[in-house]
Amino acid sequence: MASRGRTVKARSAQTGVWALLPGALSLAVLLTLMGGALAAIFSVAPPIRPVAILQDPYIGKVVRFTLWQAILSTTLSVGLALPVARALARRDQFPGRRLLVTFLGLPVVMPVIVAVLGLVAVYGKSGLINTWVAYLGGETALSLYGLTGILMAHVFFNLPLAVRLLLPAWQTIPEESWKLASSLGLSSRLLVRFIEWPAISPFLPGVCLIVFLLCFTSFAVVLTLGGGPASTTIEVAIYQSLRYDFDPAQAAMLALIQFTLCTSIALVLVKWIPLLAHSSGRRIDARHRPDLKNPIGRTLDISLILTTACFLFIPVLAVFIQGIRGPITSVISNPDLWWAVLRSLLIALGATGTACGLALGLALSARFLRFSLRMPRASEMLILMGSLSLAIPAMIIGTGLFIVLLQAGALDRGTLLVICAVNALMILPYLIRSIAPTLMRSSQQYDRLCAQLGLRGWSRFRVVDWPAIRRPIGFSLGIGGALSFGDMGVAALFDTQGDTTLPVLLFHQMGAYRFDEASVTAVILMLLSVSLFWLIDRSVGR
Amino acid sequence: MMLPRLSPTWSFLSGVLLLIATATSRADVPILTVYTYSSFASEWGPGPLIEPAYEAHCGCDLKFVALEDGAALLGRLKLEGARTSADVILGLDTSLTMEAMDTGLLMPHDIDLKTIAFATPWNDPVFLPFDLGYFGFVYDSESVGTPPASLKELVDNPDSPPIIIQDPRTSTPGLGLLLWMRSVFGDEEMAAWARLSPRIVTVTKGWSEAYGLFLEGEAPMVLSYTTSPAYHRHVEQTDRFKVAMFDEGHYQQVEVAARVTTSTQPERAQDFLRFMLSDVVQQLLPTTNWMLPAVRTNQALPEAFLEAELPARILSFTPDDVKTNRKEWIKRWLAAVER
16 A cells, blocks of 8 residues: 555656646736736836835724624624525435525626615615504614625625525435434434534635625625715725725735735635545535424525525516516617627636636646645645735726736726636636535545546546536536626726626716616626526536 | 747738738738727717718718726727827716826817817817716616605615616716715715615726626616616617706716826817717717717707706816826725714
């Protein structure tokens, strides 16, 4: 055994350089895009001292608030997502489950303003709840504005995302574990402790990180539902300095501060990432769970799923109903709409393609670092790099790359490529967080076998790794596609030809008082996003 | 330029992109490039009507480049500097003009101002006003019986309706209200904001969020423009939304255009500016941009625009005042309303 182990290691070392290449390439692309963007901004305006910015009491206050609301929102979103995901994993047979899980992807792709209007339609002053309560003669103290509103909106966006990112964790629990647990007669509590927690915990820090980054960089939601300027995130300050103070250097410096803060927090989270669980399996199969028939558990699961569904889908439904009552024919007979759809689709495909390449490169080399070179920390760092691109605002990367294009005289040709690239960076974290753990597990399970069979390189990827990762890849590509399809921030920066994307069109409609038309466009946007998700998930993940 | 090797998918994609790009540009006709904000150039704005009219007049290709808003427009101009392809910029407001002058990229319009009957006194050698508006609080007449009659009443009467406003750090109307409060209350404006603050339901990033929330019924009153009710009357045939006219007067927003020095066709740029002031354009602005003409035309305003919704007094600061004080005033605003 010992000698075989040595051979494996020797062979690995030989292929070492090559196995590190994809990761190095991905990393180079990442650093070039992010660093290049920042450098480009500093090249047009000399950088200012970060200390001076941090000593500004306004910025200090903003940073504290940003951190505080992000920590609260993450705790709440992920904390609530855990039992919901568990309930969904445990009840894997009920009718409509698949549809429910697909629709969980809706909130995260809704344009912020549409989601806010949906929430308001239910929980607002003239919303459903207040209307009903008033009808019954009561009065609620429900006010959407303030920390409540911020947390509610962040849970609305991120709970379903976290559930969907966590669900695959249960898929890693092999049937044998359940059978064994059944024969031992383990209680629900012990199942969590000995089977479920070890399976979930490797996913948890990554999910927390993504949700944290999303809440940390949240902007319009925080400002609108926060009720006033006391609820200001760093992104607001970045937008303000880039847009209204015409101070790109200050904006880039703030972005750098944001990046540093997020990196430090990510590093803390990484320390908690436990070793991988010894498990395998590809399909959720809860049939052999011993606690399936427990009536209390059953009631609990059903009510959890129902409550979540109501909380998430009533606002979505409100948006739908508003859209369906709108001027549908005049909106869909507008050729500009379909051009915008096409453009959004191109961006989505370009962005997901790029992000997929980057994520695979990082994950493959990270795996090599971990298992062949026995450098788990370096491996985690590589994956972390792929998770942090969310921490630099799209607006900063976009502006930086715009300057690069401008100086290269390639503004006409490069615009769509840059939009794709920035979107790719924004969705990379989702991909890397779902691809990396699965790839690691496949390695843990099959490395030795592959070494014995002499399976290496591309053939190994095709025969062993691809079947293991195609489901999480399909799923996260689906999310990525839907997200970049619905992206507004980046595309709005570059509107050089007057060419709009679907979300930008929606923004134009609102800007022209056409809120009715906008609500129809919102529904089209949501339907197309969810179809895109479904299509990618089905075609890749199967 | 060094390009990375493209995979087949990428080659295909960039091919498609190139096709789209080339299909939209015409050859051999001089192109006049105008930077503007997106709602001006969008389908519902005046852009699509102005474009064919001007192209017929000049025999050139008029190209609008649409940026998110006036501030984004100026930001783009600053980033591009002398490399800009803009011949004309259209859609800055007077709180941004000083900032724009500092770029050194704008040149005098060389148009004799005496020959034009401006609706507001005008003597700027570089910027020409093409439309104007007044900030105002729009209310829902189904939930507000008698609106406050003055800004003082809105601020001081604890029973006046709750409002939604925009953030002066991120939006033009938000900055407009800040200046409005400043011109009415002077140095006492912080105390006034503090008194108003409990009735501010929320402060949004931009106009769309605020107006959307208002239409959803989140507050009976919203900061917008005095011409907003005209939109509802003209397009939706409803009288439900009205604007509260204030005794102290309303803060004015003037939207301006200017020529860019780096342009290779300054005469055509000047011709376009003149065209913007012509009756043709001025008369279509009210019902497309929902702003008032900057030049008196021989035609009355469309019916939806009521005489009663024109402010009796007009408030404004000079662009210089705004530039010097904006940061300080925003700081004071923050201190007064942060709760």
